[in-house]
Amino acid sequence: MRFRAKIVDLACLNHFSRIINTIAKLAKTCILRLTVCKLYFILSDKVANGGASMWCELSQGNFFDEFQMEGVAAEHNEIYLELMPENLSRALKTSQSAKAVKIKLTNKHCPCLRVAVELPSLSSSSRIVTHDIPVGVIPRRMWNDFREPSVPDFDVSIYLPVLKTMKSVVERMKNLSNFIVIEANLNGEMNLKIETDLVSVTTHFKDLGNPPWASEDGCQSSAQGRDLESMAEACIDIKKLQQLLAGQQVNPTKALCNIVRKRIVHFILLQEEVSLQYFIPAIA
Amino acid sequence: LSRIGDELYLEPTESGLSLRAVNSSRSGFASFLFAPLFFQLYEPGSAGPETELFRCKVHMKSFLGIFRSLPSLEKSVGKCLILLKPRASRLVLQLHCKHGVTKTHNLAFQECERLQAVFDTRSCASHLCAPARVLAEAVVHFPLTLAEVTLRTGPGGKISLRNYVEDEAEPSKMMVTELWLAEDEFQSVAVVPGSHITFCLKEFRGLLSFAEASNLPLTIHFDEPGRPVIFTLDDTVLEVHLVLATLSDLQSDSQSPSTNGVSHLPAPSDDFADDLESYMVAMETGEGGSERPPSPTFPLRTPRPAESEPEEEEEEGAVPGTPPHKKFRSLFFGSVMTPGRPGLATTQEVLAEDSEGE
Numbered sequence: 297m298r299f300r301a302k303i304v305d306l307a308c309l310n311h312f313s314r315i316i317n318t319i320a321k322l323a324k325t326c327i328l329r330l331t332v333c334k335l336y337f338i339l340s341d342k343v344a345n346g347g348a349s350m351w352c353e354l355s356q357g358n359f360f361d362e363f364q365m366e367g368v369a370a371e372h373n374e375i376y377l378e379l380m381p382e383n384l385s386r387a388l389k390t391s392q393s394a395k396a397v398k399i400k401l402t403n404k405h406c407p408c409l410r411v412a413v414e415l416p417s418l419s420s421s422s423r424i425v426t427h428d429i430p431v432g433v434i435p436r437r438m439w440n441d442f443r444e445p446s447v448p449d450f451d452v453s454i455y456l457p458v459l460k461t462m463k464s465v466v467e468r469m470k471n472l473s474n475f476i477v478i479e480a481n482l483n484g485e486m487n488l489k490i491e492t493d494l495v496s497v498t499t500h501f502k503d504l505g506n507p508p509w510a511s512e513d514g515c516q517s518s519a520q521g522r523d524l525e526s527m528a529e530a531c532i533d534i535k536k537l538q539q540l541l542a543g544q545q546v547n548p549t550k551a552l553c554n555i556v557r558k559r560i561v562h563f564i565l566l567q568e569e570v571s572l573q574y575f576i577p578a579i580a
Numbered sequence: 581l582s583r584i585g586d587e588l589y590l591e592p593t594e595s596g597l598s599l600r601a602v603n604s605s606r607s608g609f610a611s612f613l614f615a616p617l618f619f620q621l622y623e624p625g626s627a628g629p630e631t632e633l634f635r636c637k638v639h640m641k642s643f644l645g646i647f648r649s650l651p652s653l654e655k656s657v658g659k660c661l662i663l664l665k666p667r668a669s670r671l672v673l674q675l676h677c678k679h680g681v682t683k684t685h686n687l688a689f690q691e692c693e694r695l696q697a698v699f700d701t702r703s704c705a706s707h708l709c710a711p712a713r714v715l716a717e718a719v720v721h722f723p724l725t726l727a728e729v730t731l732r733t734g735p736g737g738k739i740s741l742r743n744y745v746e747d748e749a750e751p752s753k754m755m756v757t758e759l760w761l762a763e764d765e766f767q768s769v770a771v772v773p774g775s776h777i778t779f780c781l782k783e784f785r786g787l788l789s790f791a792e793a794s795n796l797p798l799t800i801h802f803d804e805p806g807r808p809v810i811f812t813l814d815d816t817v818l819e820v821h822l823v824l825a826t827l828s829d830l831q832s833d834s835q836s837p838s839t840n841g842v843s844h845l846p847a848p849s850d851d852f853a854d855d856l857e858s859y860m861v862a863m864e865t866g867e868g869g870s871e872r873p874p875s876p877t878f879p880l881r882t883p884r885p886a887e888s889e890p891e892e893e894e895e896e897g898a899v900p901g902t903p904p905h906k907k908f909r910s911l912f913f914g915s916v917m918t919p920g921r922p923g924l925a926t927t928q929e930v931l932a933e934d935s936e937g938e
Contacts, residue, residue: 383755390721419764425721428756 583786
């Protein structure tokens with residue numbers, strides 16, 4: 297089991313760091329899955345995570361100049377590691393002017409991801425900073441716990457409003473309530489609602505648009521007698537929503553959510569090189 | 581200095597005004613000596629054959645509050661006058677500002693003994709000198725919350741800084757960051773190969789920001805683990821010393837027997853012996869005896885047993901906050917000094933008897 301990778305381009309490094317920062321905001325501990333072509337950051341929906349789960353997928357070719365991976369076995373050419381993304385975020389934070397960043401899986405006293413940053417210096421040799429991030433190796437028999445979640449059978453799918461706006465609305469609402477109701481319909485309308493003993497606040501968004509999902513029989517799901525105006529709602533933990541929005545440092549190309557009435561809200565944020573899915577269960 | 585301690589010690593000397601601070605666990609000491617040339621006018625006062633130059637300490641926050649906003653100070657203040665008025669028990673800071681405005685601050689002070697850590701850079705085996713910028717760029721890789729850092733001399737003459745992970749913490753859970761600097765990043769390197777010391781990063785950062793702002797090279801003098809590390813900055817009109825205790829190696833039991841008890845850094849570690857203690861000539865010791873002048877002003881102290889427990893600032897007995905100096909005095913008139921303290925009792929004048937009796 298071997299892994300070595302190198303980033304030389306500053307823009308790629310910057311982008312990669314921002315993705316890690318986003319992940320760090322969503323999960324204290326998560327799984328890093330390495331395959332020949334992709335990296336995945338996975339948070340499974342265990343009770344410990346408050347039921348929220350995450351699936352983030354990156355194409356390694358978009359970030360790394362060198363990427364060599366040898367999995368646990370030839371027919372299972374993958375590596376699953378458990379780590380704290382905050383550590384990776386910190387390691388990359390001060391490397392923004394680096395000449396190169398190398399990441400390597402090592403096992404000195406314990407398995408670690410060693411991030412070696414080569415920094416420019418006025419002297420003849422570069423400065424090297426190494427960060428040894430402790431990781432846990434996930435055995436093959438547990439890999440099934442971390443499969444890609446399927447898209448739920450949603451009632452409504454809708455594009456999100458401009459994330460910056462949504463973020464500032466949710467942040468203010470967070471001061472008033474621990475839960476937020478997110479509801480939307482197939483007419484491009486979404487409401488964010490909070491309700492407490494003293495106050496209820498609703499923010500209305502319209503003309504958001506609904507993404508076209510091809511259903512199995514080939515028809516658009518918006519047909520077949522669905523009431524366009526009827527709202528599907530779910531009440532979720534506002535902190536989780538706020539964390540998701542706070543982590544977005546760049547506007548994704550596509551941002552949408554799928555609501556399963558009273559069950560779960562599935563957020564999808566897509567960019568060219570990376571996709572992030574975040575599932576927040578509804579509070580009963 | 582405020583990063584080290586809560587009290588600012590002012591000591592005028594013939595060679596300049598010395599500002600000092602010590603931290604509560606006595607594991608960190610800093611002094612800034614401003615030469616007379618630094619000032620437009622410098623009058624340390626006159627020391628007679630029996631009196632020493634007056635010295636005092638004030639609350640750090642009170643002092644700093646006067647210089648709160650540096651940018652606006654630079655624009656509006658023409659001159660600053662610092663005046664010690666022992667009889668009025670006030671340290672006067674007067675800011676002469678534009679448009680004829682004068683702001684006068686009267687700070688209450690407490691008298692104190694000389695605060696001096698005993699250290700000698702010449703007795704250190706290793707010395708490193710680097711521009712402050714290089715060191716500042718080095719520590720930026722460590723989180724602000726990191727308590728201790730280890731400085732090591734490594735192969736090829738390289739110098740490394742690494743975050744110190746306490747043994748109690750699970751080593752498999754802690755991220756370890758290490759930075760390597762090449763020898764030629766330093767202005768001078770004279771070190772014992774394979775040596776290392778661990779010291780408090782937080783207190784060092786304070787000095788580092790100062791050094792960076794003043795663009796001065798910083799020299800690090802160190803020796804074996806357990807012996808204090810000394811950071812110095814030198815300028816024509818300013819001499820700065822920061823002395824920090826270092827972690828001694830687990831194996832070493834040879835702590836200085838004269839250590840006045842054990843103090844610890846805020847991040848406690850059982851094997852941490854504050855060897856700085858043995859180097860500190862604390863206020864209460866050493867300077868006592870017959871040299872002490874009988875002074876009409878009552879030195880402020882709490883009675884301490886001769887064999888000490890962890891050093892505590894004598895002002896522990898003082899009423900915290902801003903007690904009027906007089907009120908504090910009245911608590912101590914006729915107070916009992918420990919009999920184990922030779923010389924002091926005999927030289928104290930009891931100015932007012934305790935009305936309640938012993």
